Amino acid sequence: MTRLRVPAPTAVRGCTLTGPLTPLPPRPTRIQRTSAFCKHWILRLVALAQRYPGVLALFGFVSGLISFFTVDRHEGFARVIAVVMLVSWLWLVVEKSVNRRVADRFGVALPTPVLRYVTQMIHQESLFFVLPFLYAATTWNSGQAIFTGLLGAAAIVALVDPLYYRWLARHHWVFLTYHTLTLFAVLLTAPPLLFNLRTGESYQLALGVAVVLAFPTLAGLVTLQTWWRRLAVIGLMAVLATGGWFARAWVPPATLRLSEAALSLQLNTRNPTAEKRLKEVSVSQLRSSGLYAFTAVAAPLGLKEHIYHVWLHNGREVDRIPIDIRGGRKEGYRAWTHKRNFPPNPAGRWEVRVITDAGQMIGVMRFDALAGTEP
Incomplete structure (x- = not known):
């Protein structure tokens, strides 16, 4: 019988096998590649916006002016911008939970600084959008000048990074108050443009949402324990709602x-x-x-x-x-x-x-x- 001689494995100089071979990582799926691509461009857009911060504010102001001058002629631009304003605020409400779920599902999440900057951009867009409407509706020889002036100051704060990040964002209750005031102004302006709500109905909607959003701020300010704390927070919300209703004469009807x-x-x-x-x-x-x-x-x-x-x-x-x-x-x-x-x-x-x-x-x-x- 003829024996087959099997050659011994050739040793490779400088290489030593110490364990099993590590398998190559799996190729990313199409969804993961798309998510990474979107994240890349979002980060680039945010970096560009950070480089030219005044462009966003200018866009918001110009869009507000165009909406203001076209709304009387029922042109669609004003309503489109109003929809964008409301959708952006809806994003602020759900962005944390959505970002967490996207990270869990696809392994891609936007960094926290990017999310904060998106919030700042929405504040800029919203404030500069509503200012032309409120400026035209304000009776300047009345208390309405204080409200419109306050929103103008808030728009400047949103535009100046040192004021926004080093002063406003560091104080939680101040930031929530600022956030609520901005949304209040948006809800005064957008619903009459979109749904033909009367100014009174729009004011009631804006005030109700503002009171609900004020709950975290009031809850953080009250340090009482047990059920007294709940009663105190509810009482403060009732006082806020009552004060906001009696102060309505100081708030200009944004679309009139x-x-x-x-x-x-x-x-x-x-x-x-x-x-x-x-x-x-x-x-x-x-x-x-x-x-x-x-x-x-x-x-x-x-x-x-x-x-x-x-x-x-x-x-x-x-x-x-x-x-x-x-x-x-x-x-x-x-x-x-x-x-x-x-x-x-x-x-x-x-x-x-x-x-x-x-x-x-x-x-x-x-x-x-x-x-x-x-x-």
């Missing part, structure tokens, strides 16, 4: 604005325009012909609003006349009231406030009633 307002002794009712705008009027003129209050209120197309002309004499309300308006006219919906019944002694300081059904002020007209001869 006076495009024209005048007081006059005569009015062309066929083509409503005030014949002569008055700042002073004699008591005899008031008693003989009364006074017209003419307003043109601009509102989004499809929006129907119930407003009032509230007449005040020396700070005391003497009359409240209801008006129904419809949105869509670039020049504003023209309406007027004619007041003929005045107090026995009408001399003094008068105001005609234009307010919504919810009590938010759209504008104010003032005049002095002088005893004696015509001014």
Whole structure:
């Protein structure tokens, strides 16, 4: 029988086998490759935004301006931007849980600094989007100037990184308050554009969401134990809701604005325009012909609003006349009231406030009633 000689394995100099061979790692799946690709580009976009921080704020402001000027003509851009604002805020609500699930499922997660910067970008976009609406709706010789000025300051904080990260983000309750205020402003503006909600309904929605979001902040401030802590937090939320409702006159109705307002002794009712705008009027003129209050209120197309002309004499309300308006006219919906019944002694300081059904002020007209001869 012929024996087969099997050659011994050839030794390779410098190599020593110390155990079993390690298998090659499995190739990434298509989903993992797609996730890594998206993460790569998100990080690049964030780095670019960090390099040019003013671009995002500028985009938000320009988009707000375009939305402000196109909403009267029912162009879709304003609603698209409003949808983007609401979707971005929905992302802020769910981003932690979504990022955690994506990391568990695909092994890819965005770093925490990136998520914080995305939050900052949404704050910038939101604040600069609502500012044109609020600026036009603000009655600057009233308490509304404080609210709009506060939002302007918040927009500057979102734009300046040292203020945003070193001061705002380090104080948890301050950051939550800032976050809630920004969302409150967005909910004042976006729902009337998207769903034709009345300003009162939009204010109630914004206030309700703000009170709910304030719960973590209030819970962190109350240090009581057991069930007293729950009662204290609920009481503080009730106080916040009540205070927010009574402060509504200081908050401008974001989607309503006076495009024209005048007081006059005569009015062309066929083509409503005030014949002569008055700042002073004699008591005899008031008693003989009364006074017209003419307003043109601009509102989004499809929006129907119930407003009032509230007449005040020396700070005391003497009359409240209801008006129904419809949105869509670039020049504003023209309406007027004619007041003929005045107090026995009408001399003094008068105001005609234009307010919504919810009590938010759209504008104010003032005049002095002088005893004696015509001014």
